[in-house]
Amino acid sequence: MSLACSKISIDYGQRRALFDFDFALQPGRIHGLIGPNGSGKSTALQALAGLIKPASGSVELDGRQITTMSRREIARRLAFLPQQPSAPEEMTVEQLARQARFAHVGLLRGYGPHDEKLIAWALESTGVSDFAGRGLQELSGGERQRAWISAALAQEARILLLDEPTSYLDIGYQVEILDLIHRLSRDRGVSIVMAIHDINQAISVCDRISLLQGGRLVFDDEPRALAANNLVETVFRIRGRFVEITPGSPPHFDVELARWSDGARDH
Numbered sequence: 001m002s003l004a005c006s007k008i009s010i011d012y013g014q015r016r017a018l019f020d021f022d023f024a025l026q027p028g029r030i031h032g033l034i035g036p037n038g039s040g041k042s043t044a045l046q047a048l049a050g051l052i053k054p055a056s057g058s059v060e061l062d063g064r065q066i067t068t069m070s071r072r073e074i075a076r077r078l079a080f081l082p083q084q085p086s087a088p089e090e091m092t093v094e095q096l097a098r099q100a101r102f103a104h105v106g107l108l109r110g111y112g113p114h115d116e117k118l119i120a121w122a123l124e125s126t127g128v129s130d131f132a133g134r135g136l137q138e139l140s141g142g143e144r145q146r147a148w149i150s151a152a153l154a155q156e157a158r159i160l161l162l163d164e165p166t167s168y169l170d171i172g173y174q175v176e177i178l179d180l181i182h183r184l185s186r187d188r189g190v191s192i193v194m195a196i197h198d199i200n201q202a203i204s205v206c207d208r209i210s211l212l213q214g215g216r217l218v219f220d221d222e223p224r225a226l227a228a229n230n231l232v233e234t235v236f237r238i239r240g241r242f243v244e245i246t247p248g249s250p251p252h253f254d255v256e257l258a259r260w261s262d263g264a265r266d267h
């Protein structure tokens with residue numbers, strides 16, 4: 001299982017959104033992508049999922065150029081949860097998880113006990129079983145987000161690319177989903193790459209962090225190394241500091257809720 005790219009650039013029309021992006025999946029580990037709005041996190045994830053073709057360089061999945069692989073070949077190896085996924089109206093939570101198994105279930109082979117077990121596990125572990133029969137459109141933002149995570153799990157891929165998987169969740173479910181992600185990597189060896197805004201959650205759950213700024217990687221190292229410099233302050237234009245609440249625990253970024261300067265953020 002490998003997913004890597006070297007110095008890829010992504011353009012939207014005339015504008016370059018990602019410059020010379022390097023990435024190498026660490027099997028069984030959690031890799032966090034952090035950075036301000038518009039810094040290129042979703043673009044990077046979409047490129048890694050084979051959904052955007054780089055203007056230069058290529059993404060390789062299991063040693064093959066991902067843009068030459070079929071959707072089914074990719075889906076057997078990699079599940080991608082976009083930042084704003086869309087599904088046909090009327091689709092229920094269970095149908096969403098069910099159809100996520102399309103890469104495994106073909107015309108010749110219908111849904112078997114293994115598929116049913118996986119779907120039930122995916123619904124259960126994201127806390128959506130109770131409303132599995134309800135339409136996605138009838139759910140709250142957080143419930144819907146969990147339904148999408150459940151579908152990504154049901155796909156049974158060894159690589160999970162998640163774009164802000166906890167953005168709509170209450171703090172209880174944020175912890176639960178992050179814990180689930182942690183267990184998937186530690187117990188099942190699933191490799192996870194996720195965009196995440198909460199720096200402290202990123203530091204505590206990720207094995208490695210990439211920080212993007214204006215489409216460029218400005219940091220790519222283990223989380224603790226982030227505390228050893230002032231990149232978080234300069235990149236996000238905030239004031240704060242890293243503190244160690246319990247000796248030996250991961251560093252915690254304590255932000256001062258005041259502007260760096262009097263001017264508004266001018267991106």
Ligand SMILES: Nc1ncnc2c1ncn2[C@@H]1O[C@H](COP(=O)(O)OP(=O)(O)OP(=O)(O)O)[C@@H](O)[C@H]1O
Nearest residue numbers: 012017035036037038039040041042043044083195
């Ligand atoms: N489909 C698109 N067409 C044109 N420009 C785009 C498109 N998608 C993103 N961009 C631009 O590319 C840059 C990177 O966007 P991207 O969505 O990757 O950022 P992000 O880091 O995921 O931000 P956020 O934290 O807001 O999700 C931004 O300047 C954005 O305006």
Ligand SMILES: [Mg+2]
Nearest residue numbers: 041042083195
């Ligand atoms: Mg994004």
